[in-house]
Structures are given as structure tokens and as C-alpha cells.
Amino acid sequence: MTVIPAAATGSVAWLDALRRRCGTDVHAFVTDRVREHFTGRAAETPAVTALPEFVTGGKFLRPTFAYTGWRCGGPESAAALRAAASLELLHCFALAQDDVMDGSARRRGRPSLHVLFARWHEGQRLGGSAARFGESAAVLMGDLFLVWSGQLLHGSGLDAGALARGRPVYDLLRSELAVGQLGDLVNDARALPSWTDVVDVVRRKSGNYTVRRPLEFGAALAGCSAEVITALATYGGLLGEAFQFRDDLLGVFGDPAVTGKPAGDDLRERKASSVVVLARELADHRQRAGLTELLAATEIDDGVVARWRDLITATGARDQLEKIIDDRVRRALEAIDQVPLPRQAASALTVLAGRCTERAR
Amino acid sequence: MTVIPAAATGSVAWLDALRRRCGTDVHAFVTDRVREHFTGRAAETPAVTALPEFVTGGKFLRPTFAYTGWRCGGPESAAALRAAASLELLHCFALAQDDVMDGSARRRGRPSLHVLFARWHEGQRLGGSAARFGESAAVLMGDLFLVWSGQLLHGSGLDAGALARGRPVYDLLRSELAVGQLGDLVNDARALPSWTDVVDVVRRKSGNYTVRRPLEFGAALAGCSAEVITALATYGGLLGEAFQFRDDLLGVFGDPAVTGKPAGDDLRERKASSVVVLARELADHRQRAGLTELLAATEIDDGVVARWRDLITATGARDQLEKIIDDRVRRALEAIDQVPLPRQAASALTVLAGRCTERAR
Numbered sequence: 001m002t003v004i005p006a007a008a009t010g011s012v013a014w015l016d017a018l019r020r021r022c023g024t025d026v027h028a029f030v031t032d033r034v035r036e037h038f039t040g041r042a043a044e045t046p047a048v049t050a051l052p053e054f055v056t057g058g059k060f061l062r063p064t065f066a067y068t069g070w071r072c073g074g075p076e077s078a079a080a081l082r083a084a085a086s087l088e089l090l091h092c093f094a095l096a097q098d099d100v101m102d103g104s105a106r107r108r109g110r111p112s113l114h115v116l117f118a119r120w121h122e123g124q125r126l127g128g129s130a131a132r133f134g135e136s137a138a139v140l141m142g143d144l145f146l147v148w149s150g151q152l153l154h155g156s157g158l159d160a161g162a163l164a165r166g167r168p169v170y171d172l173l174r175s176e177l178a179v180g181q182l183g184d185l186v187n188d189a190r191a192l193p194s195w196t197d198v199v200d201v202v203r204r205k206s207g208n209y210t211v212r213r214p215l216e217f218g219a220a221l222a223g224c225s226a227e228v229i230t231a232l233a234t235y236g237g238l239l240g241e242a243f244q245f246r247d248d249l250l251g252v253f254g255d256p257a258v259t260g261k262p263a264g265d266d267l268r269e270r271k272a273s274s275v276v277v278l279a280r281e282l283a284d285h286r287q288r289a290g291l292t293e294l295l296a297a298t299e300i301d302d303g304v305v306a307r308w309r310d311l312i313t314a315t316g317a318r319d320q321l322e323k324i325i326d327d328r329v330r331r332a333l334e335a336i337d338q339v340p341l342p343r344q345a346a347s348a349l350t351v352l353a354g355r356c357t358e359r360a361r
Numbered sequence: 362m363t364v365i366p367a368a369a370t371g372s373v374a375w376l377d378a379l380r381r382r383c384g385t386d387v388h389a390f391v392t393d394r395v396r397e398h399f400t401g402r403a404a405e406t407p408a409v410t411a412l413p414e415f416v417t418g419g420k421f422l423r424p425t426f427a428y429t430g431w432r433c434g435g436p437e438s439a440a441a442l443r444a445a446a447s448l449e450l451l452h453c454f455a456l457a458q459d460d461v462m463d464g465s466a467r468r469r470g471r472p473s474l475h476v477l478f479a480r481w482h483e484g485q486r487l488g489g490s491a492a493r494f495g496e497s498a499a500v501l502m503g504d505l506f507l508v509w510s511g512q513l514l515h516g517s518g519l520d521a522g523a524l525a526r527g528r529p530v531y532d533l534l535r536s537e538l539a540v541g542q543l544g545d546l547v548n549d550a551r552a553l554p555s556w557t558d559v560v561d562v563v564r565r566k567s568g569n570y571t572v573r574r575p576l577e578f579g580a581a582l583a584g585c586s587a588e589v590i591t592a593l594a595t596y597g598g599l600l601g602e603a604f605q606f607r608d609d610l611l612g613v614f615g616d617p618a619v620t621g622k623p624a625g626d627d628l629r630e631r632k633a634s635s636v637v638v639l640a641r642e643l644a645d646h647r648q649r650a651g652l653t654e655l656l657a658a659t660e661i662d663d664g665v666v667a668r669w670r671d672l673i674t675a676t677g678a679r680d681q682l683e684k685i686i687d688d689r690v691r692r693a694l695e696a697i698d699q700v701p702l703p704r705q706a707a708s709a710l711t712v713l714a715g716r717c718t719e720r721a722r
Contacts, residue, residue: 146507
């Protein structure tokens with residue numbers, strides 16, 4: 001496991017404060033928007049309470065990386081923090097619409113937006129399908145988060161030069177997000193992909209979206225040098241992959257009491273995640289037959305999940321993925337060691353590498 | 362009917378050229394984005410051909426109003442034209458997602474995006490529901506149009522000052538669009554609303570979205586005076602309503618050979634449109650009983666549509682709505698007569714008032 005140097009512990013308090021301030025900014029902004037657009041209407045939909053609730057309670061990883069990227073070249077700045085927080089609204093956009101597409105009923109310990117709107121529709125005794133209305137409404141709430149993200153960015157208080165530097169990465173990130181989600185839908189529907197396919201999706205989707213682009217975005221806003229941006233991109237790509245591999249391990253081996261999801265959630269959903277694909281590639285003839293059989297099981301109960309987990313562990317996939325994560329983190333930290341960075345930023349990047357890959361949820 | 366002054370005929374050529382240039386700009390921009398994000402992937406989805414096709418063939422009304430708003434204070438400008446064209450991508454976003462929510466199988470004489478993606482899914486023999494995949498994919502394509510709209514605006518070549526002036530209207534327009542669509546979904550599901558309710562929805566949705574906000578947006582980009590912007594807002598609100606009333610008349614009385622939609626399309630969909638609601642308000646006791654009976658018909662065939670049309674005409678709703686349209690257009694033109702406007706812009710606004718309200722499709 002990667003060990004966080006003692007020198008970095010001061011960053012923990014800084015990162016926690018950053019996350020709290022982001023949460024406050026985003027909540028206040030969305031509350032204002034809801035007041036502007038939703039109150040005083042004849043039919044007061046769940047938007048009024050659900051949207052401000054929805055935007056809090058996340059990990060605020062993307063704003064954290066964006067603001068840390070900013071701090072690689074810029075001073076502490078409330079405006080830059082608001083600009084970074086715009087990525088959390090982008091994330092909310094993705095979550096609201098992904099939950100519709102994946103049919104996920106819960107999000108962050110609460111019913112998903114489409115479920116809330118469907119229940120409201122039933123309670124109001126409106127005509128037509130409540131489920132259909134709920135899905136359409138959740139898509140629209142996602143659209144609003146996407147619109148509001150841009151509005152928060154452009155109203156952040158950063159000057160026009162900074163905004164113009166940040167826009168290309170911001171636009172790239174947003175297009176990649178939608179294109180990546182389409183790729184996910186295509187992949188979900190296909191036969192088990194190869195390890196190379198999985199790593200490609202992981203790189204494009206999580207690697208770029210969660211760590212690399214947010215860091216590049218913040219660094220671009222701050223006007224960092226090409227050298228620094230390249231180092232951050234390398235760190236971000238590697239750490240983003242490691243982040244997703246950890247996610248995939250938790251999706252199979254995570255403790256439901258900690259993750260808040262059912263045990264072996266990814267197995268139940270037959271998700272072709274990295275650890276599942278790696279297990280098949282590493283499996284011997286007998287193990288592969290066992291995996292194929294489990295994959296074909298019509299009902300996946302706790303017993304099937306337990307056998308599946310044991311078989312994945314027996315192939316060595318779990319240990320190997322842990323090694324791959326460690327390797328990615330090591331190389332990510334090496335990349336940022338190559339360039340001069342402000343102490344605060346370098347230290348935060350070290351702590352974040354641990355947080356993204358040593359977490360239990 | 363409103364008569365277009367002979368002096369305005371020079372504007373017709375100008376407006377046609379404007380529309381062609383917008384079409385070219387938007388098509389080229391989307392072709393570039395598709396090339397950037399979709400080509401060279403293992404699974405080449407319909408996006409590659411469908412997205413550039415989708416963005417052409419519209420009326421380009423919103424960019425036309427935006428650019429005309431710009432011309433109220435700014436010179437001819439390729440950059441301003443690109444900024445105005447960004448509203449067409451916003452419109453494509455709305456169309457792609459509305460078609461999913463309304464279950465509309467066709468758009469602009471072609472299959473809707475969700476239908477194209479569902480067919481592709483079937484052709485590729487992927488697992489899971491093709492219809493579901495099609496809907497998710499179309500929502501994502503809508504998201505991309507929304508993202509690309511902002512990208513086209515910010516990369517238009519307008520200076521930072523102009524963009525900063527335009528942003529607030531741009532953001533307002535986008536939020537109103539999503540909130541208005543939610544209102545539509547709620548209204549569709551309710552019992553027949555009152556005339557006041559209908560006019561309120563028409564004002565917020567079409568009045569603002571199609572004419573008023575695009576005009577305000579262009580005028581803000583150009584830095585027009587508050588006096589000019591107020592006059593454009595009045596014109597835009599009134600003309601937008603008239604535009605929607607014409608749409609509603611066509612939805613009941615339009616010629617299928619010209620509109621490209623089935624005869625009495627809005628009746629078949631039981632849409633609580635302005636003309637339907639007005640008919641109920643104007644109906645005598647016997648007529649109202651007839652309307653209630655038709656509204657309850659389980660199957661709406663050509664015979665039912667014909668009887669419904671006759672009944673609506675008999676209530677006087679058709680004639681009254683024509684008078685309301687004429688009144689709105691007259692007051693819209695009066696509003697812009699009160700302020701000094703460049704001849705080209707004033708003349709274009711006069712032609713557009715006719716085009717929006719005298720059209721047959």
C-alpha cells in the first residue's frame with residue numbers, strides 16, 4: 001500500500017476545509033437557482049427540496065482536483081473555488097441521468113431523482129405513467145445541473161482571461177463525459193470485453209473525468225506552464241485508472257455496511273468490470289468454466305456472490321489488481337515529483353492519491 | 362392578416378442568406394465535433410452521420426432572431442453569426458430529448474434519434490432492450506448538443522466583453538427551456554387547463570424561448586441600450602405568443618401535405634393546446650358536451666378529427682385565435698416602432714413577424 005508521508009498531514013485539514021467550502025458554495029448556488037426558477041409555481045415539484053439536497057453529500061473529488069490544479073499556479077481564491085465547484089454540478093448532471101439509464105433506485109442513501117419525481121406524480125394523481133414522468137423529469141434536472149455548472153463557472157468571479165484558458169478543457173471534459181457514457185451503454189450490452197478494452201474505457205471515462213481533466217482545468221485557469229500541466233495530466237491519468245480499479249474491487253469485495261451498496265453489487269449487475277475481466281483472463285481451464293457458469297446464473301443470490309468472489313480471488317485477479325493500483329499510484333507520484341510545484345499543492349496531490357485508492361467506499 | 366410593407370422585401374434575401382450561413386456554420390461545427398469524438402472507435406454508432414444531419418433542415422428561427430437582435434446595435438459579423446448559431450444547437454438539444462419524452466418517432470422527415478440508435482442496437486445484435494438503449498443514447502446526444510452550443514458560443518470569436526454581456530440571457534434561456542419542458546410534462550398529464558394557464562405556459566415556453574430571449578441575447582452581445590432591449594423584449598414576448606398560437610392552429614387545422622404531420626395531430630395526442638382550451642371556454646352548453654365526448658373517445662380516427670375540427674370552428678375559437686394573433690403582431694410591431702433601430706434590423710423584424718404567424722407549416 002502507498003504510504004502518505006508525514007509531511008502531507010497538514011493537507012488533510014486543507015482538503016477537508018476545501019470540500020466543506022465547495023459544498024457550501026454549490027448548495028447556496030443551487031438554492032438560489034431553485035428559488036429563481038421553481039418557487040411560486042402552481043405545481044411545486046420535488047425540485048425545490050430535492051435539487052439542493054442532491055448536490056450535497058458527495059465526495060467533491062472533481063472540484064478538489066480542480067482547485068488543487070489551480071493551486072499549482074494560483075493563489076488561494078474564492079473565485080477559483082467557485083469555478084472548481086462548477087465540476088460538482090457537472091457530476092450531478094451525470095449522476096441524475098446515469099441513474100435513469102441504469103435504472104438505479106437509490107443515490108447517496110436517498111431515492112434517486114427519477115424515483116422522487118415518479119412518487120410525486122403518483123401523489124398528485126396525474127394521468128399517464130408515473131415512472132415515465134419520473135425519468136423525463138430526472139433527465140431535465142440533469143440538464144439543469146449541466147446548465148448551472150456553466151453558469152457557476154462564468155459567474156465565479158474569475159477574470160475573462162482565466163475563463164478563456166479553462167474553457168477548452170471544460171468543453172472537452174463535458175463531451176468526453178457524454179461520449180464515455182454512450183460507450184458504457186454499448187459495452188454493457190456486449191459480451192465480456194478484453195482487459196485491453198476495459199482499460200481503454202477506464203482511461204477515457206474515469207481516468208480523464210475524475211482526476212486528469214479536473215486537474216488540467218484548474219491548472220489552465222491558473223495559467224500553469226505546459227510542463228506542469230503535462231505532469232498533472234500524467235498523474236491524473238494514472239491515478240484516475242487506479243481510482244476506478246479500486247471502485248471495481250469494492251464493487252465485488254466491498255463491505256455493504258461501508259459502501260452502502262449490496263455485497264457484490266457489480267456481480268449482481270453482471271458488470272464487465274476490470275476485476276471480473278482480469279479474473280477471466282487469469283483463470284485456468286477449470287476456473288474459467290466456473291466463471292462462465294456463474295455468469296450464466298439466472299438468479300444471483302448471496303451464495304452465488306460468495307462463490308464468485310472466492311473464484312475471482314483464486315485466479316489471483318484480486319492480488320494482481322492491488323499490485324496494478326500500487327504501481328499506478330507510484331508512477332503518478334513520480335510524475336509530479338519531476339516538476340516544481342508549490343508545497344501545498346504537491347502535498348495535497350500526495351494525500352489525494354491515497355484517498356482515491358485506499359478508500360473502503 | 363398583417364401585411365408586410367414593400368420596403369421590407371430587401372430583408373427577405375438578407376434573412377435567407379443569414380439562414381443559409383447559419384446552417385453551414387452549424388453543420389461544419391458539428392461535423393468537426395463528431396470527427397473529434399466519434400470516429401476511429403471500435404463501435405461506430407449512428408452519431409457519425411445522424412448528428413450532422415440532425416442539425417440541418419430546421420427553420421433556424423432562434424439564430425435568426427439572435428442575429429437580428431445583434432444587428433440592432435452591431436455591424437455585420439461572422440463571429441456574431443456563429444454566436445447566434447449556438448442557439449440552433451440548443452434547439453437541437455431540446456428536440457432530441459423532447460422526442461424521447463414524447464415518444465415521437467419522426468423529426469424533420471427522418472426517424473428521431475432514439476429510433477435510429479434503437480435500430481442500430483438491433484442491427485448490432487447487442488443484448489438488452491434496443492428501445493431503452495435508443496432513448497438513453499438520444500438523451501446523451503441531446504446533452505452533447507447542449508455542450509456544443511456553449512462551445513460554439515465561446516469559440517465564436519466575439520470578444521470577452523460581448524460574451525460576458527450575453528451570458529446572463531443565455532443562461533436564463535437554457536434554464537427556462539428545461540423548466541418549461543417540465544411544466545409541459547406536468548400540464549400534459551393534468552385535466553384540461555384554463556385559458557389563463559395556457560397563455561402562461563405559451564408565454565414562458567414559446568414566447569420567451571423562440572423569439573424574446575434570442576433577440577435579447579443578440580442585443581446584449583451587441584451592447585444595445587436598455588431602451589432598445591426593452592422594446593425587443595416586448596416585441597419578442599408578443600410575437601412568441603402569436604407564433605405558438607399559429608402552431609396550435611396548425612396542430613388542429615393544418616394541411617398534412619404541408620405540415621408533414623398527420624391531420625389534427627394535436628387532437629390525436631389530446632394536447633391541451635390554446636385553440637382546444639379556447640374552444641371549451643367559448644362553447645355553449647351543447648357544444649361543450651360534444652367536446653367532452655370527443656375528448657373521451659378511446660380511438661381518434663379521421664372521422665373524429667373532422668367532427669372535432671367542425672365543433673372547434675363552430676365555437677368561434679378559430680376566428681377568435683386568428684384575431685388574437687393579429688392583435689399580438691400589431692402590438693409587437695408598434696413596440697419596435699417606438700425606438701430608433703437600424704433600417705436593416707427593423708425591416709427584418711417586420712418580415713419575421715409575418716413569417717412566424719402567417720406560415721402554413
